[in-house]
Amino acid sequence: MLEIIVLAIGKIKNEFFANAITEYSTRLKPYAAIKIQELAPESFNDSSRDKAKRAEGERISRALEKYSGAEIYLLHERGKELDSLKFSEKMASANGKIIFVIAGALGFDEDVLKKYNQLSLSKMTFPHEMARLILLEQIYRAATIIKGKTYHY
Amino acid sequence: MLEIIVLAIGKIKNEFFANAITEYSTRLKPYAAIKIQELAPESFNDSSRDKAKRAEGERISRALEKYSGAEIYLLHERGKELDSLKFSEKMASANGKIIFVIAGALGFDEDVLKKYNQLSLSKMTFPHEMARLILLEQIYRAATIIKGKTYHY
Numbered sequence: 001m002l003e004i005i006v007l008a009i010g011k012i013k014n015e016f017f018a019n020a021i022t023e024y025s026t027r028l029k030p031y032a033a034i035k036i037q038e039l040a041p042e043s044f045n046d047s048s049r050d051k052a053k054r055a056e057g058e059r060i061s062r063a064l065e066k067y068s069g070a071e072i073y074l075l076h077e078r079g080k081e082l083d084s085l086k087f088s089e090k091m092a093s094a095n096g097k098i099i100f101v102i103a104g105a106l107g108f109d110e111d112v113l114k115k116y117n118q119l120s121l122s123k124m125t126f127p128h129e130m131a132r133l134i135l136l137e138q139i140y141r142a143a144t145i146i147k148g149k150t151y152h153y
Numbered sequence: 154m155l156e157i158i159v160l161a162i163g164k165i166k167n168e169f170f171a172n173a174i175t176e177y178s179t180r181l182k183p184y185a186a187i188k189i190q191e192l193a194p195e196s197f198n199d200s201s202r203d204k205a206k207r208a209e210g211e212r213i214s215r216a217l218e219k220y221s222g223a224e225i226y227l228l229h230e231r232g233k234e235l236d237s238l239k240f241s242e243k244m245a246s247a248n249g250k251i252i253f254v255i256a257g258a259l260g261f262d263e264d265v266l267k268k269y270n271q272l273s274l275s276k277m278t279f280p281h282e283m284a285r286l287i288l289l290e291q292i293y294r295a296a297t298i299i300k301g302k303t304y305h306y
Binding site for chain 2: 014016017019020023077081082083084087121122123124125126127130133134137138141
């Protein structure tokens with residue numbers, strides 16, 4: 001069974017997104033052991049944005065140290081883009097845990113970007129809540145592709 | 154003011170998506186005159202899929218005939234990808250109406266794909282309900298970029 005961890009800065013505050021994310025998490029249960037681990041975001045204003053981004057980056061790095069051996073992918077719009085089939089092949093070929101990391105409203109600190117592989121959901125910039133929803137839907141889609149279900153046309 | 158029409162096959166049945174789409178439509182009101190025009194989907198089974206796709210394609214073509222002179226873009230995963238800034242520039246430079254067309258669960262018929270320009274939200278395949286949500290969020294983001302608001306980082 002697929003073992004997936006979504007590591008994300010911040011909670012889902014918008015209830016529309018929260019409900020949709022819960023829906024895909026529930027649908028995923030027969031196919032994957034999925035855990036969503038939320039890290040606290042830093043509060044910031046216009047002048048403290050960089051400092052907050054660095055603090056969040058350090059928090060992400062510390063959290064990832066626990067998962068040595070896992071395949072780690074930061075979600076970033078300038079990362080490698082896969083179509084849904086290639087994404088499912090990547091998931092099917094993973095040895096052990098796969099960890100997807102979603103930054104908060106500030107995005108990733110450069111030091112974190114240098115350390116880990118990056119995947120892109122799109123060239124477009126999405127709100128982090130929508131990115132989480134899209135990721136969950138694509139993981140669900142990948143699981144149905146792997147199992148040969150007719151969800152993906 | 155931006156004049157945007159979203160022409161889509163099918164209704165939004167999932168209430169999570171419907172609520173989120175309504176939220177972005179409401180937020181867009183100060184920036185754009187946006188109209189969502191829904192066309193009826195064809196019902197289909199495994200053997201009638203192609204026929205249903207063709208019928209939906211003809212319905213889309215007929216609906217688009219009314220909008221001669223508008224800029225028309227089909228949303229398709231193999232279309233041209235823009236980042237959020239380029240997408241906002243495209244919207245800012247439009248002369249008159251912009252029409253985005255979203256296919257239903259079956260995707261676009263080849264005859265329709267040949268006739269119109271295509272834009273891509275992502276290389277990934279999304280459910281049509283999620284595609285509509287992502288499009289609305291990107292239109293809202295583009296509007297805030299054009300107006301110089303700090304929604305987009």
